[in-house]
Amino acid sequence: MSASIPNPVRSAFTTHERDDTVIVNIGPSHPATHGTVQIIAELDGEKVLRTDVHCGYLHRGFEKECEDHTWHNLIPYVDRLNYCSALINDFAYCDAVEQMMGIEITPRTKYLRTLLSEYMRITDHLTCIAASLMELGAMTAFLYLVTVRDFMYEHLAALTGARVTYSYGRIGGLANDVPDGWFTRLHEILAEYETYIARVHGLVDRNRIFIDRLRNVGTISTADALHWGFTGVILRSTGVPRDLRKDTPYLAYAELDFDVPVGINGDNYDRYFVRMREMDESVYMMRQLMDMMPEGPINVDDRRCVFPEKTLVYNEIESLINHFKLVMEGPSVPAGEIYVAHEAPNGELGFFLVSTGGGTPHKVHVRSPSFVHMGGVHRMLNGYQLADVVTTFGSVNMIGGECDR
Amino acid sequence: MTTPILDLVATQLAPGTGVESHGVQHGVLVLQLEPAALLAVVTRLESEFAFDLFLDVTAIDWPDAPLRFEVVHHFYSTTHKVRVRLKTRVSASDPTVDTLKPLYGSAGYMERECHDMYGIVFRGNDDLRPILLYEGFSGHPLRKDYPKQLEQPLVPYRPPQGTLVR
Numbered sequence: 001m002s003a004s005i006p007n008p009v010r011s012a013f014t015t016h017e018r019d020d021t022v023i024v025n026i027g028p029s030h031p032a033t034h035g036t037v038q039i040i041a042e043l044d045g046e047k048v049l050r051t052d053v054h055c056g057y058l059h060r061g062f063e064k065e066c067e068d069h070t071w072h073n074l075i076p077y078v079d080r081l082n083y084c085s086a087l088i089n090d091f092a093y094c095d096a097v098e099q100m101m102g103i104e105i106t107p108r109t110k111y112l113r114t115l116l117s118e119y120m121r122i123t124d125h126l127t128c129i130a131a132s133l134m135e136l137g138a139m140t141a142f143l144y145l146v147t148v149r150d151f152m153y154e155h156l157a158a159l160t161g162a163r164v165t166y167s168y169g170r171i172g173g174l175a176n177d178v179p180d181g182w183f184t185r186l187h188e189i190l191a192e193y194e195t196y197i198a199r200v201h202g203l204v205d206r207n208r209i210f211i212d213r214l215r216n217v218g219t220i221s222t223a224d225a226l227h228w229g230f231t232g233v234i235l236r237s238t239g240v241p242r243d244l245r246k247d248t249p250y251l252a253y254a255e256l257d258f259d260v261p262v263g264i265n266g267d268n269y270d271r272y273f274v275r276m277r278e279m280d281e282s283v284y285m286m287r288q289l290m291d292m293m294p295e296g297p298i299n300v301d302d303r304r305c306v307f308p309e310k311t312l313v314y315n316e317i318e319s320l321i322n323h324f325k326l327v328m329e330g331p332s333v334p335a336g337e338i339y340v341a342h343e344a345p346n347g348e349l350g351f352f353l354v355s356t357g358g359g360t361p362h363k364v365h366v367r368s369p370s371f372v373h374m375g376g377v378h379r380m381l382n383g384y385q386l387a388d389v390v391t392t393f394g395s396v397n398m399i400g401g402e403c404d405r
Numbered sequence: 406m407t408t409p410i411l412d413l414v415a416t417q418l419a420p421g422t423g424v425e426s427h428g429v430q431h432g433v434l435v436l437q438l439e440p441a442a443l444l445a446v447v448t449r450l451e452s453e454f455a456f457d458l459f460l461d462v463t464a465i466d467w468p469d470a471p472l473r474f475e476v477v478h479h480f481y482s483t484t485h486k487v488r489v490r491l492k493t494r495v496s497a498s499d500p501t502v503d504t505l506k507p508l509y510g511s512a513g514y515m516e517r518e519c520h521d522m523y524g525i526v527f528r529g530n531d532d533l534r535p536i537l538l539y540e541g542f543s544g545h546p547l548r549k550d551y552p553k554q555l556e557q558p559l560v561p562y563r564p565p566q567g568t569l570v571r
Contacts, residue, residue, distance in 0.1 A: 005560050008539035012532065056537040063522070064546055064553055099431055226457045226483065229511025240483070247486040338431050339479055339490060341460075352477070354465055363547075367461040367479070375514025404537055 011040045012052040021049060028057045032135055032390040035400025037374065039381070039389065046386050051378045055371065058404035066364035070330025071097055071171060072305075074364065079165040081349075081366060081402035084127045085120035087113075088344050089402075090169030095250065096340035096351040097171050100333050101304065108296045109173050114252040115289040116168075117342070118282040122193070123152050124345035124397075125275040132272070132394030133204065136213055141203050144196045151189045158182065171331055172306045173299030183290055190283050197279065204272075214269035218380040218392035221266060228376025232347025232369055233278070234396065237263035237270040244343035255292070256285050268388075271395040305331035330359025339367075346370055346397055370403035410485040414454050418446060433479075433488045440493050444503040447478070447491070451508050456480040456489060459509035462516060464523040468549045473497040476525055478505070495525070504530035522547035 016023065021044050028036040036057035042049045062081070066074050078093045079086040091113045098105060105113070130145035153163045159178055160166040168175045204210050220230070222238040235242050241260040245253040261277035263270025299306045303322055312319035335357040341350040347369030354363040373396055380392050411434040415427045418436065424446065425437040438446055450456040460479040467473060472494035480489045493502055504527035505512040516527040517536040524545040527533065535542060539559055544551050 006541055008559055010534055010540050012534075054536070056535070056539065059537040061546065061553075064551075068553055227510045229459055229509070229515075231458070242483050247483075336430065337435075337490075339433055339461075339488065340431075341488075348460065348481075350461060350479070352461065352463060352479070363463075363465050365461070365463045371518070372511055372515065375511055 009038060009040075009054045013040075013042065013050065017042060017049060018044070020044065026389065028054075032393060034131065034393070034398055035403075037393075037398060037400070037403075041381070041386070041389070043386060048381055048384055048386055048389065051381045051389075053374050053377055053381075055374050055398075055400075055403050058400040060405070062405040063364055063366070066361055068360065070327075070359045071333055071361060072326070072330060074361070075169055076165070076167045078366075079167055081368060081405065082124070082344060082346065082370070082399045083164055083401050084399060085124040085345050086165045087116045087120045087168060088342060088349065090166070091117060091251070092340060092342035092344070092349050093351050094169045094171050095342065096338050096353050097305075097331075097333060099340060100336055100338050100353065100355060101171075101302075101331070102334075103172050103300055103302055103305070105173065106297050106300055107294045108177075109298045110252050111289050111293050112174060112178070112298070113169075114256070115286050115293075117251065118285050118289070119152065119156070121282045121345045122279045123149050123156075125279050126152075128345075128394070128397040129200075129272060129275055132391060132397075133200075133210075135390050135394050136210065138204065138210075141200045144200050144203075148189075148193050148196045151192055155182075155185055155189055158185075170299065170306070172302055173297075177298050183293075186286070186290065190286065193279075193283060197276070201276070211269065213388075213391055214272060214395075215267060216265065217268050217384055217388045218271075218395060219265055219267045220380050224379060225266065225376075228379055229372040230347065230376055231372075232344065233271055233274050234266075234347070234373065236260065237274050238266035239264055244341060244348060248341075250340075250342060252289070252292075256288055258285050268391050268395045332357065332359055333361075341367070344369060346399065346402075347373070349402075366402070366405060368402040368405065370398045370400075371405075374398060374403055408485070408487055410454065410482070410487055411489075414450070414489065417453075418449065430490075433490050435490045435492065438491055438493050440495055440502050443478075443491065443493055444505070447480075447505055447508060450480055450489060454482065455484040456482045458483055459505060459511050459515075460488070462505075462512065462519050464519055464525050464547075466523065466547065466549045470494075471496070474500050474523060474525060476502050476519070500524055501526045501528050503528050506530050521545070524548065 021042050023042050026039040027033040028038040038054040040052040078089040081089045126145045126149040130142045134142035157163045160168040222240050225235045225238050239262050241262050243260040258281045261274050263274050308319035308322050313323045333355040335355055337354045339352045341348045350367030352365040356362045377396055381389055418424050427436045458481040460481050462478050465475040474495050476493045478491040516530050519525050520533045521535055521538045
């Protein structure tokens with residue numbers, strides 16, 4: 001029976017480069033592929049000669065589905081692109097739609113979105129580091145990091161009602177304001193974060209096993225990284241401070257004081273360290289943001305996109321019709337095109353939206369960092385050991401949801 | 406809101422180099438090109454104006470237009486910190502533009518996706534194997550005439566078995 005099922009992929013190479021090599025298939029369902037990615041590799045003993053990376057096993061027609069829903073209805077979908085940092089997807093998408101509509105969000109929403117974006121950056125980096133350390137056998141470091149991450153997930157659940165995919169952004173604002181005592185608990189969590197992260201630094205940074213496994217493995221140069229489209233942590237690990245939060249500031253980043261950590265070699269150890277340092281910067285930014293947080297409304301007063309108060313919907317005909325129009329037809333976004341990019345934990349997350357003036361998009365395209373990185377990851381795998389495929393892949397932090405869409 | 410570099414690119418590249426029109430939308434310089442001019446314009450963007458990061462290529466389907474597909478390229482300059490969007494109109498009968506693989510390695514994967522989804526052919530890209538779709542998939546799902554509900558299962562569905570599943 002199984003023989004009749006055709007192979008979904010065609011390898012770039014089927015013949016051997018030399019007669020003493022072997023071609024093996026890694027994945028797609030392997031614990032270290034963080035989802036589903038297939039690598040076809042030609043090996044000389046334990047050394048990887050060349051690789052052919054296939055993705056698409058998680059393709060679910062995100063962009064096609066978006067063309068059939070109203071602008072608001074897409075928010076739960078964009079959550080599921082990079083599910084480790086769902087809110088950044090939410091906010092980048094909302095930002096794009098708001099710019100098309102010419103909406104300026106309220107100050108409180110601007111600061112809250114910035115704070116939550118940094119919060120998401122921490123959870124994403126925690127996940128990535130925890131997973132890649134566990135793949136090297138560091139169960140203790142994994143548990144420390146995931147303990148902190150779970151404090152954060154529970155804390156975010158108190159705000160949004162969900163643990164991972166929040167659907168918390170709204171066009172023109174947010175779903176709800178923060179509950180009482182939320183910032184107090186956030187201060188506690190950030191203090192806990194520092195305790196745990198110090199333990200991980202102590203366990204890993206100067207550990208001989210880790211240095212041997214990570215240093216000078218998966219190295220990439222700045223010129224190569226740009227040529228192959230790498231952004232985010234991977235580009236910064238090569239030593240250049242390219243960060244959209246500094247270069248093209250959005251939300252409240254222009255008002256914040258923060259550094260852009262960079263690496264030296266562009267190897268796996270640098271990527272580990274850049275992520276660790278970036279989380280510290282995020283904590284620093286979140287503390288600034290909590291001090292700056294203004295009072296006031298979270299939703300703009302714009303009937304084109306913001307839902308009216310429930311009490312008004314029940315008691316007033318205009319609000320009732322407004323509510324119906326928003327649900328049935330969707331917010332009317334002026335015709336045009338826009339490309340908006342936010343600095344996601346993995347790199348440049350861009351939304352390219354095309355509107356023809358209706359309540360549903362004509363086209364939604366996501367420039368997902370993971371997908372572009374998969375196009376260049378063979379540069380970091382070729383020439384190293386087979387066992388290094390796992391560590392390098394972990395340090396790239398490919399997220400199937402946003403890669404395959 | 407324009408930056409000096411965008412003005413410079415716009416004046417240097419237009420007119421006469423195959424740029425049909427230009428303008429700034431939401432901070433991004435948009436150039437409408439003739440298909441034949443694409444490779445020459447991108448080469449100049451890369452070598453003269455330091456647009457070193459190829460961000461994205463996709464297409465927009467306008468089913469009723471005489472030139473049905475609009476191929477959209479995005480570039481970013483890490484030096485000037487600005488973006489440029491190039492737009493090229495091609496017909497449904499000959500949806501071909503030049504590949505950018507010789508200039509940017511990242512173009513290889515992204516052009517494969519665009520070929521998957523819209524059937525755009527990138528002249529000179531010898532590796533347009535399916536990337537998000539699978540071998541044997543027929544049609545291009547992001548074209549407007551591809552029905553959303555159409556299924557092409559690679560493994561045939563099994564009929565419900567047993568007593569619990571009805």
